[in-house]
Amino acid sequence: MKNLLDKEIEKIIQSLWDMSDHLYENPELGNQEYQSMQLLADFLKEHDFVVETGTVDLPTAFKAEYNSGKPGPRIAYLAEYDALPGVGHGCGHNLIGTMSTGAGVALSKLVNETGGSIVVLGTPAEETNGAKVAMSEQGTFSDIDAAMIVHPGDVSYESGESLAMDAIQFSYSGKSAHAAASPEKGINALDSVIQLFNGINALRQHVTSDVRIHGVIPEGGQAANVVPDKAIAQFYVRAKNRSYLDEVVRKVKQIAEGAALMTGASLEISNYELSYDNMITNEALSKKFTENLKKTSSYPVLPAKDSYGSIDMGNVSQVVPAIHPYIGMNKPGLIPHTKEFADQTITGDGHQALRDGALSLAMTGYDILTDADLLRTIQEEFEINRMK
Incomplete structure:
Protein backbone atom coordinates (compact mmCIF):
# COMPACT_ATOMS: atom_id res chain seq x y z
CA MET A 1 0.00 0.00 0.00
CA LEU A 163 16.69 23.40 24.94
CA ALA A 164 13.93 24.66 27.19
CA MET A 165 13.78 28.46 27.03
CA ASP A 166 12.32 31.41 28.92
CA ALA A 167 12.25 34.91 27.41
CA ILE A 168 12.53 37.33 30.33
CA GLN A 169 12.32 41.11 30.42
CA PHE A 170 13.82 43.18 33.24
CA SER A 171 12.43 46.71 33.39
CA TYR A 172 14.19 49.09 35.79
CA SER A 173 12.74 52.44 36.83
CA GLY A 174 14.92 55.13 38.43
CA LYS A 175 14.87 58.91 38.59
CA SER A 176 16.13 61.32 35.94
CA ALA A 177 18.47 64.20 36.74
CA HIS A 178 21.11 66.34 35.09
CA ALA A 179 24.07 63.98 34.84
CA ALA A 180 26.63 66.78 35.37
CA ALA A 181 24.88 69.46 37.45
CA SER A 182 22.99 67.26 39.93
CA PRO A 183 23.79 63.55 39.48
CA GLU A 184 23.21 62.95 43.19
CA LYS A 185 19.51 63.61 42.66
CA GLY A 186 19.17 60.82 40.09
CA ILE A 187 18.73 57.05 40.22
CA ASN A 188 20.39 55.48 37.19
CA ALA A 189 18.25 52.69 35.77
CA LEU A 190 20.92 51.89 33.18
CA ASP A 191 23.39 51.16 35.97
CA SER A 192 20.97 48.47 37.16
CA VAL A 193 20.99 46.86 33.73
CA ILE A 194 24.79 46.98 33.62
CA GLN A 195 25.00 45.31 37.03
CA LEU A 196 22.50 42.71 35.81
CA PHE A 197 24.77 41.85 32.89
CA ASN A 198 27.79 41.71 35.19
CA GLY A 199 25.99 39.43 37.61
CA ILE A 200 24.83 37.08 34.86
CA ASN A 201 28.35 36.93 33.46
CA ALA A 202 29.58 35.87 36.92
CA LEU A 203 26.86 33.19 37.05
CA ARG A 204 28.04 31.55 33.81
CA GLN A 205 30.91 29.82 35.65
CA HIS A 206 28.48 28.08 37.96
CA VAL A 207 25.94 26.54 35.59
CA THR A 208 26.13 23.38 33.49
CA SER A 209 27.60 23.59 30.00
CA ASP A 210 24.23 23.25 28.26
CA VAL A 211 22.97 26.58 29.67
CA ARG A 212 22.79 29.53 27.31
CA ILE A 213 22.04 33.08 28.55
CA HIS A 214 22.07 35.93 26.06
CA GLY A 215 20.51 39.38 26.17
CA VAL A 216 20.16 42.85 24.73
CA ILE A 217 19.36 46.36 26.01
CA PRO A 218 16.44 47.66 23.91
CA GLU A 219 16.15 50.77 26.11
CA GLY A 220 18.95 52.43 28.05
CA GLY A 221 18.50 56.19 28.00
CA GLN A 222 18.26 58.99 25.44
CA ALA A 223 21.11 61.42 26.17
CA ALA A 224 24.47 61.16 27.91
CA ASN A 225 23.82 64.20 30.10
CA VAL A 226 20.53 62.86 31.47
CA VAL A 227 20.49 60.15 34.13
CA PRO A 228 18.34 57.39 32.59
CA ASP A 229 15.16 56.85 34.55
CA LYS A 230 14.14 53.81 32.50
CA ALA A 231 16.20 50.90 31.21
CA ILE A 232 15.13 47.52 29.87
CA ALA A 233 17.06 44.30 29.32
CA GLN A 234 15.69 41.25 27.53
CA PHE A 235 17.24 37.80 27.88
CA TYR A 236 16.77 34.33 26.51
CA VAL A 237 17.68 31.79 29.20
CA ARG A 238 18.02 28.21 27.99
CA ALA A 239 18.85 24.81 29.51
CA LYS A 240 18.64 21.16 28.56
CA ASN A 241 15.48 20.51 30.55
CA ARG A 242 12.69 22.51 32.11
CA SER A 243 13.46 21.62 35.74
CA TYR A 244 17.06 22.88 35.56
CA LEU A 245 16.02 25.91 33.52
CA ASP A 246 13.63 26.89 36.31
CA GLU A 247 16.55 26.74 38.75
CA VAL A 248 18.77 28.92 36.54
CA VAL A 249 15.96 31.43 35.97
CA ARG A 250 15.48 31.73 39.73
CA LYS A 251 19.14 32.65 40.10
CA VAL A 252 18.97 35.15 37.23
CA LYS A 253 15.97 36.85 38.82
CA GLN A 254 17.82 37.07 42.14
CA ILE A 255 20.70 38.77 40.34
CA ALA A 256 18.22 41.21 38.80
CA GLU A 257 16.77 42.02 42.21
CA GLY A 258 20.27 42.53 43.59
CA ALA A 259 21.05 44.95 40.78
CA ALA A 260 18.00 46.99 41.72
CA LEU A 261 19.07 47.08 45.37
CA MET A 262 22.55 48.24 44.39
CA THR A 263 21.25 51.30 42.54
CA GLY A 264 17.99 52.04 44.31
CA ALA A 265 15.90 51.46 41.19
CA SER A 266 12.64 49.57 41.16
CA LEU A 267 12.29 46.41 39.08
CA GLU A 268 9.52 44.73 37.11
CA ILE A 269 10.12 41.23 35.70
CA SER A 270 7.95 39.77 32.94
CA ASN A 271 8.03 37.27 30.08
CA TYR A 272 8.09 39.03 26.73
CA GLU A 273 7.58 35.83 24.71
CA LEU A 274 6.10 32.43 25.51
CA SER A 275 8.26 29.81 27.22
CA TYR A 276 9.38 26.75 25.27
CA ASP A 277 9.91 23.34 26.86
Whole structure:
Protein backbone atom coordinates (compact mmCIF):
# COMPACT_ATOMS: atom_id res chain seq x y z
CA MET A 1 0.00 0.00 0.00
CA LYS A 2 2.89 2.39 0.64
CA ASN A 3 3.59 2.58 -3.09
CA LEU A 4 0.17 4.21 -3.40
CA LEU A 5 1.37 7.05 -1.19
CA ASP A 6 4.17 7.70 -3.67
CA LYS A 7 1.58 7.95 -6.42
CA GLU A 8 -0.61 10.28 -4.35
CA ILE A 9 2.35 12.57 -3.64
CA GLU A 10 3.16 12.61 -7.34
CA LYS A 11 -0.38 13.79 -8.12
CA ILE A 12 -0.04 16.86 -5.90
CA ILE A 13 3.69 17.56 -5.97
CA GLN A 14 3.53 20.41 -8.47
CA SER A 15 0.88 22.11 -6.32
CA LEU A 16 3.09 21.67 -3.24
CA TRP A 17 6.09 23.17 -5.03
CA ASP A 18 3.96 26.07 -6.28
CA MET A 19 2.62 26.76 -2.77
CA SER A 20 6.07 26.60 -1.22
CA ASP A 21 7.49 28.98 -3.81
CA HIS A 22 4.54 31.33 -3.29
CA LEU A 23 5.23 31.41 0.44
CA TYR A 24 8.89 32.16 -0.31
CA GLU A 25 7.92 35.06 -2.54
CA ASN A 26 5.32 36.40 -0.09
CA PRO A 27 6.79 35.96 3.43
CA GLU A 28 4.67 36.94 6.41
CA LEU A 29 5.86 37.40 9.98
CA GLY A 30 4.49 35.48 12.95
CA ASN A 31 0.79 36.01 13.71
CA GLN A 32 0.49 37.95 10.45
CA GLU A 33 0.44 34.92 8.14
CA TYR A 34 -3.10 35.43 6.86
CA GLN A 35 -2.40 34.69 3.19
CA SER A 36 -0.04 31.84 4.02
CA MET A 37 -2.62 30.21 6.29
CA GLN A 38 -5.37 30.63 3.71
CA LEU A 39 -3.26 29.10 0.96
CA LEU A 40 -2.69 25.89 2.92
CA ALA A 41 -6.20 25.77 4.37
CA ASP A 42 -7.82 26.15 0.94
CA PHE A 43 -5.71 23.31 -0.45
CA LEU A 44 -6.78 21.05 2.38
CA LYS A 45 -10.43 21.99 1.83
CA GLU A 46 -10.05 21.04 -1.83
CA HIS A 47 -9.08 17.57 -0.63
CA ASP A 48 -12.10 17.17 1.64
CA PHE A 49 -10.57 18.16 4.94
CA VAL A 50 -12.85 19.94 7.39
CA VAL A 51 -11.02 23.15 8.23
CA GLU A 52 -11.50 25.58 11.09
CA THR A 53 -9.42 28.72 11.47
CA GLY A 54 -8.67 30.77 14.56
CA THR A 55 -7.65 27.72 16.59
CA VAL A 56 -6.79 28.53 20.25
CA ASP A 57 -7.95 32.10 19.56
CA LEU A 58 -5.08 32.78 17.15
CA PRO A 59 -6.35 34.26 13.86
CA THR A 60 -3.66 32.66 11.71
CA ALA A 61 -3.84 29.17 13.24
CA PHE A 62 -5.96 26.40 11.81
CA LYS A 63 -7.04 22.80 12.32
CA ALA A 64 -7.86 20.62 9.32
CA GLU A 65 -9.19 17.08 9.79
CA TYR A 66 -9.99 14.15 7.55
CA ASN A 67 -11.95 11.53 9.51
CA SER A 68 -12.42 8.12 7.93
CA GLY A 69 -15.45 7.44 10.12
CA LYS A 70 -13.75 4.25 11.27
CA PRO A 71 -11.92 3.72 14.56
CA GLY A 72 -8.17 4.09 14.52
CA PRO A 73 -5.26 6.31 15.52
CA ARG A 74 -5.27 10.08 15.03
CA ILE A 75 -2.13 11.35 13.31
CA ALA A 76 -1.18 15.04 13.46
CA TYR A 77 1.11 16.84 11.00
CA LEU A 78 2.20 20.30 12.07
CA ALA A 79 2.56 23.12 9.57
CA GLU A 80 4.64 26.24 10.13
CA TYR A 81 4.59 29.23 7.76
CA ASP A 82 5.96 32.29 9.56
CA ALA A 83 8.98 34.13 8.13
CA LEU A 84 11.85 36.10 9.63
CA PRO A 85 12.10 39.91 9.47
CA GLY A 86 14.51 41.06 6.80
CA VAL A 87 15.31 37.50 5.73
CA GLY A 88 12.05 35.92 4.63
CA HIS A 89 11.86 32.14 4.88
CA GLY A 90 15.40 31.76 6.18
CA CYS A 91 14.24 28.88 8.38
CA GLY A 92 12.44 27.09 5.57
CA HIS A 93 8.96 27.29 7.00
CA ASN A 94 7.60 27.47 3.45
CA LEU A 95 8.80 23.88 3.09
CA ILE A 96 7.56 22.83 6.54
CA GLY A 97 4.03 24.01 5.90
CA THR A 98 3.76 22.36 2.51
CA MET A 99 5.45 19.10 3.60
CA SER A 100 2.94 18.60 6.40
CA THR A 101 0.03 19.61 4.19
CA GLY A 102 1.17 17.27 1.43
CA ALA A 103 1.64 14.38 3.85
CA GLY A 104 -1.83 14.89 5.26
CA VAL A 105 -3.48 14.99 1.85
CA ALA A 106 -1.60 11.93 0.56
CA LEU A 107 -2.39 9.83 3.62
CA SER A 108 -6.03 10.91 3.58
CA LYS A 109 -6.45 9.03 0.29
CA LEU A 110 -5.74 5.75 2.10
CA VAL A 111 -7.29 6.38 5.49
CA ASN A 112 -10.75 5.24 4.43
CA GLU A 113 -9.24 1.77 4.11
CA THR A 114 -7.07 1.83 7.23
CA GLY A 115 -9.39 3.69 9.60
CA GLY A 116 -8.38 6.55 11.84
CA SER A 117 -8.06 10.28 11.22
CA ILE A 118 -5.55 12.72 9.78
CA VAL A 119 -5.14 16.17 11.36
CA VAL A 120 -3.07 18.99 9.90
CA LEU A 121 -2.46 21.82 12.37
CA GLY A 122 -1.46 25.27 11.20
CA THR A 123 0.89 26.55 13.91
CA PRO A 124 1.91 30.20 13.40
CA ALA A 125 4.68 32.28 14.96
CA GLU A 126 7.19 29.53 15.75
CA GLU A 127 9.98 32.11 15.70
CA THR A 128 8.45 34.14 18.56
CA ASN A 129 5.23 33.24 20.39
CA GLY A 130 4.76 29.76 19.00
CA ALA A 131 1.17 28.61 18.66
CA LYS A 132 2.15 25.08 19.68
CA VAL A 133 2.55 26.34 23.24
CA ALA A 134 -1.09 27.40 23.46
CA MET A 135 -2.22 24.29 21.61
CA SER A 136 -0.32 22.08 24.06
CA GLU A 137 -1.80 23.89 27.05
CA GLN A 138 -5.37 24.06 25.74
CA GLY A 139 -5.86 20.40 24.80
CA THR A 140 -5.42 20.45 21.03
CA PHE A 141 -3.36 17.25 21.28
CA SER A 142 -5.51 15.51 23.89
CA ASP A 143 -6.88 13.02 21.33
CA ILE A 144 -3.79 12.80 19.10
CA ASP A 145 -1.73 9.60 19.07
CA ALA A 146 1.40 10.96 17.35
CA ALA A 147 2.55 14.39 16.17
CA MET A 148 5.16 14.96 13.47
CA ILE A 149 6.96 17.81 11.79
CA VAL A 150 10.03 17.88 9.51
CA HIS A 151 12.40 20.84 9.35
CA PRO A 152 14.66 21.56 6.36
CA GLY A 153 18.38 21.69 6.97
CA ASP A 154 21.71 21.56 5.20
CA VAL A 155 21.72 17.75 5.51
CA SER A 156 19.34 15.22 7.07
CA TYR A 157 19.41 14.45 10.79
CA GLU A 158 17.37 12.20 13.01
CA SER A 159 15.04 13.86 15.52
CA GLY A 160 16.90 14.93 18.66
CA GLU A 161 16.68 17.35 21.55
CA SER A 162 16.20 21.09 21.98
CA LEU A 163 16.69 23.40 24.94
CA ALA A 164 13.93 24.66 27.19
CA MET A 165 13.78 28.46 27.03
CA ASP A 166 12.32 31.41 28.92
CA ALA A 167 12.25 34.91 27.41
CA ILE A 168 12.53 37.33 30.33
CA GLN A 169 12.32 41.11 30.42
CA PHE A 170 13.82 43.18 33.24
CA SER A 171 12.43 46.71 33.39
CA TYR A 172 14.19 49.09 35.79
CA SER A 173 12.74 52.44 36.83
CA GLY A 174 14.92 55.13 38.43
CA LYS A 175 14.87 58.91 38.59
CA SER A 176 16.13 61.32 35.94
CA ALA A 177 18.47 64.20 36.74
CA HIS A 178 21.11 66.34 35.09
CA ALA A 179 24.07 63.98 34.84
CA ALA A 180 26.63 66.78 35.37
CA ALA A 181 24.88 69.46 37.45
CA SER A 182 22.99 67.26 39.93
CA PRO A 183 23.79 63.55 39.48
CA GLU A 184 23.21 62.95 43.19
CA LYS A 185 19.51 63.61 42.66
CA GLY A 186 19.17 60.82 40.09
CA ILE A 187 18.73 57.05 40.22
CA ASN A 188 20.39 55.48 37.19
CA ALA A 189 18.25 52.69 35.77
CA LEU A 190 20.92 51.89 33.18
CA ASP A 191 23.39 51.16 35.97
CA SER A 192 20.97 48.47 37.16
CA VAL A 193 20.99 46.86 33.73
CA ILE A 194 24.79 46.98 33.62
CA GLN A 195 25.00 45.31 37.03
CA LEU A 196 22.50 42.71 35.81
CA PHE A 197 24.77 41.85 32.89
CA ASN A 198 27.79 41.71 35.19
CA GLY A 199 25.99 39.43 37.61
CA ILE A 200 24.83 37.08 34.86
CA ASN A 201 28.35 36.93 33.46
CA ALA A 202 29.58 35.87 36.92
CA LEU A 203 26.86 33.19 37.05
CA ARG A 204 28.04 31.55 33.81
CA GLN A 205 30.91 29.82 35.65
CA HIS A 206 28.48 28.08 37.96
CA VAL A 207 25.94 26.54 35.59
CA THR A 208 26.13 23.38 33.49
CA SER A 209 27.60 23.59 30.00
CA ASP A 210 24.23 23.25 28.26
CA VAL A 211 22.97 26.58 29.67
CA ARG A 212 22.79 29.53 27.31
CA ILE A 213 22.04 33.08 28.55
CA HIS A 214 22.07 35.93 26.06
CA GLY A 215 20.51 39.38 26.17
CA VAL A 216 20.16 42.85 24.73
CA ILE A 217 19.36 46.36 26.01
CA PRO A 218 16.44 47.66 23.91
CA GLU A 219 16.15 50.77 26.11
CA GLY A 220 18.95 52.43 28.05
CA GLY A 221 18.50 56.19 28.00
CA GLN A 222 18.26 58.99 25.44
CA ALA A 223 21.11 61.42 26.17
CA ALA A 224 24.47 61.16 27.91
CA ASN A 225 23.82 64.20 30.10
CA VAL A 226 20.53 62.86 31.47
CA VAL A 227 20.49 60.15 34.13
CA PRO A 228 18.34 57.39 32.59
CA ASP A 229 15.16 56.85 34.55
CA LYS A 230 14.14 53.81 32.50
CA ALA A 231 16.20 50.90 31.21
CA ILE A 232 15.13 47.52 29.87
CA ALA A 233 17.06 44.30 29.32
CA GLN A 234 15.69 41.25 27.53
CA PHE A 235 17.24 37.80 27.88
CA TYR A 236 16.77 34.33 26.51
CA VAL A 237 17.68 31.79 29.20
CA ARG A 238 18.02 28.21 27.99
CA ALA A 239 18.85 24.81 29.51
CA LYS A 240 18.64 21.16 28.56
CA ASN A 241 15.48 20.51 30.55
CA ARG A 242 12.69 22.51 32.11
CA SER A 243 13.46 21.62 35.74
CA TYR A 244 17.06 22.88 35.56
CA LEU A 245 16.02 25.91 33.52
CA ASP A 246 13.63 26.89 36.31
CA GLU A 247 16.55 26.74 38.75
CA VAL A 248 18.77 28.92 36.54
CA VAL A 249 15.96 31.43 35.97
CA ARG A 250 15.48 31.73 39.73
CA LYS A 251 19.14 32.65 40.10
CA VAL A 252 18.97 35.15 37.23
CA LYS A 253 15.97 36.85 38.82
CA GLN A 254 17.82 37.07 42.14
CA ILE A 255 20.70 38.77 40.34
CA ALA A 256 18.22 41.21 38.80
CA GLU A 257 16.77 42.02 42.21
CA GLY A 258 20.27 42.53 43.59
CA ALA A 259 21.05 44.95 40.78
CA ALA A 260 18.00 46.99 41.72
CA LEU A 261 19.07 47.08 45.37
CA MET A 262 22.55 48.24 44.39
CA THR A 263 21.25 51.30 42.54
CA GLY A 264 17.99 52.04 44.31
CA ALA A 265 15.90 51.46 41.19
CA SER A 266 12.64 49.57 41.16
CA LEU A 267 12.29 46.41 39.08
CA GLU A 268 9.52 44.73 37.11
CA ILE A 269 10.12 41.23 35.70
CA SER A 270 7.95 39.77 32.94
CA ASN A 271 8.03 37.27 30.08
CA TYR A 272 8.09 39.03 26.73
CA GLU A 273 7.58 35.83 24.71
CA LEU A 274 6.10 32.43 25.51
CA SER A 275 8.26 29.81 27.22
CA TYR A 276 9.38 26.75 25.27
CA ASP A 277 9.91 23.34 26.86
CA ASN A 278 12.70 20.97 25.85
CA MET A 279 12.08 18.55 23.00
CA ILE A 280 11.71 14.89 23.97
CA THR A 281 12.01 12.79 20.83
CA ASN A 282 9.95 9.61 20.82
CA GLU A 283 12.66 7.21 19.68
CA ALA A 284 10.30 4.50 18.43
CA LEU A 285 8.51 7.01 16.23
CA SER A 286 11.81 8.56 15.17
CA LYS A 287 13.26 5.19 14.16
CA LYS A 288 10.29 4.47 11.93
CA PHE A 289 10.47 7.89 10.27
CA THR A 290 14.21 7.48 9.67
CA GLU A 291 13.60 4.08 8.05
CA ASN A 292 11.10 5.65 5.70
CA LEU A 293 13.28 8.66 4.89
CA LYS A 294 16.16 6.35 3.98
CA LYS A 295 13.83 4.61 1.52
CA THR A 296 12.64 7.83 -0.11
CA SER A 297 15.83 9.92 -0.11
CA SER A 298 19.16 9.20 -1.79
CA TYR A 299 21.06 11.16 0.87
CA PRO A 300 22.31 9.83 4.23
CA VAL A 301 20.46 10.50 7.47
CA LEU A 302 22.91 11.47 10.21
CA PRO A 303 22.42 10.90 13.96
CA ALA A 304 20.70 13.71 15.83
CA LYS A 305 22.94 16.73 16.21
CA ASP A 306 23.51 18.69 19.41
CA SER A 307 21.03 21.54 19.47
CA TYR A 308 21.30 24.73 21.47
CA GLY A 309 18.17 26.28 20.04
CA SER A 310 14.60 26.13 21.31
CA ILE A 311 11.41 25.13 19.51
CA ASP A 312 7.75 25.11 20.47
CA MET A 313 7.60 21.50 19.28
CA GLY A 314 9.23 20.83 22.65
CA ASN A 315 5.94 21.74 24.33
CA VAL A 316 4.11 19.32 22.04
CA SER A 317 6.51 16.51 22.92
CA GLN A 318 5.58 16.89 26.59
CA VAL A 319 1.93 16.00 25.92
CA VAL A 320 2.01 13.57 22.97
CA PRO A 321 4.59 11.33 21.25
CA ALA A 322 6.42 13.58 18.80
CA ILE A 323 9.38 13.94 16.44
CA HIS A 324 11.16 16.90 14.85
CA PRO A 325 13.75 15.52 12.37
CA TYR A 326 15.63 17.50 9.69
CA ILE A 327 15.64 16.86 5.98
CA GLY A 328 18.64 18.02 3.99
CA MET A 329 18.59 20.32 0.99
CA ASN A 330 21.91 18.89 -0.27
CA LYS A 331 24.07 21.83 0.79
CA PRO A 332 26.31 20.91 3.74
CA GLY A 333 27.26 23.88 5.89
CA LEU A 334 24.22 25.94 4.90
CA ILE A 335 23.37 28.31 7.76
CA PRO A 336 19.73 28.78 8.85
CA HIS A 337 18.20 32.22 9.36
CA THR A 338 19.99 33.54 6.28
CA LYS A 339 18.86 34.64 2.84
CA GLU A 340 20.99 31.83 1.39
CA PHE A 341 18.96 29.28 3.34
CA ALA A 342 15.70 30.79 2.10
CA ASP A 343 16.93 30.77 -1.50
CA GLN A 344 17.85 27.09 -1.27
CA THR A 345 14.22 26.16 -0.59
CA ILE A 346 13.16 27.06 -4.13
CA THR A 347 15.97 25.18 -5.89
CA GLY A 348 15.68 21.68 -7.30
CA ASP A 349 17.27 20.35 -4.11
CA GLY A 350 14.77 22.26 -2.01
CA HIS A 351 11.90 20.87 -4.05
CA GLN A 352 13.31 17.36 -3.71
CA ALA A 353 13.49 17.78 0.06
CA LEU A 354 9.84 18.81 0.08
CA ARG A 355 8.85 15.70 -1.86
CA ASP A 356 10.95 13.31 0.22
CA GLY A 357 9.82 14.88 3.48
CA ALA A 358 6.12 14.79 2.64
CA LEU A 359 6.33 11.19 1.47
CA SER A 360 8.29 10.06 4.53
CA LEU A 361 5.78 11.73 6.84
CA ALA A 362 2.89 10.06 5.02
CA MET A 363 4.59 6.65 5.13
CA THR A 364 5.24 6.97 8.85
CA GLY A 365 1.63 7.94 9.45
CA TYR A 366 0.54 4.89 7.48
CA ASP A 367 2.76 2.67 9.65
CA ILE A 368 1.08 3.98 12.78
CA LEU A 369 -2.38 3.50 11.32
CA THR A 370 -1.72 -0.12 10.33
CA ASP A 371 0.72 -1.45 12.95
CA ALA A 372 -0.84 -1.77 16.40
CA ASP A 373 2.43 -3.04 17.90
CA LEU A 374 4.27 0.07 16.69
CA LEU A 375 1.65 2.36 18.18
CA ARG A 376 1.78 0.47 21.48
CA THR A 377 5.59 0.79 21.60
CA ILE A 378 5.36 4.51 20.87
CA GLN A 379 2.78 5.02 23.61
CA GLU A 380 4.68 2.96 26.19
CA GLU A 381 7.88 4.93 25.58
CA PHE A 382 5.98 8.19 25.93
CA GLU A 383 4.52 7.14 29.28
CA ILE A 384 7.95 6.10 30.58
CA ASN A 385 9.44 9.47 29.59
CA ARG A 386 6.56 11.35 31.17
CA MET A 387 7.18 9.67 34.52
CA LYS A 388 10.86 10.67 34.62
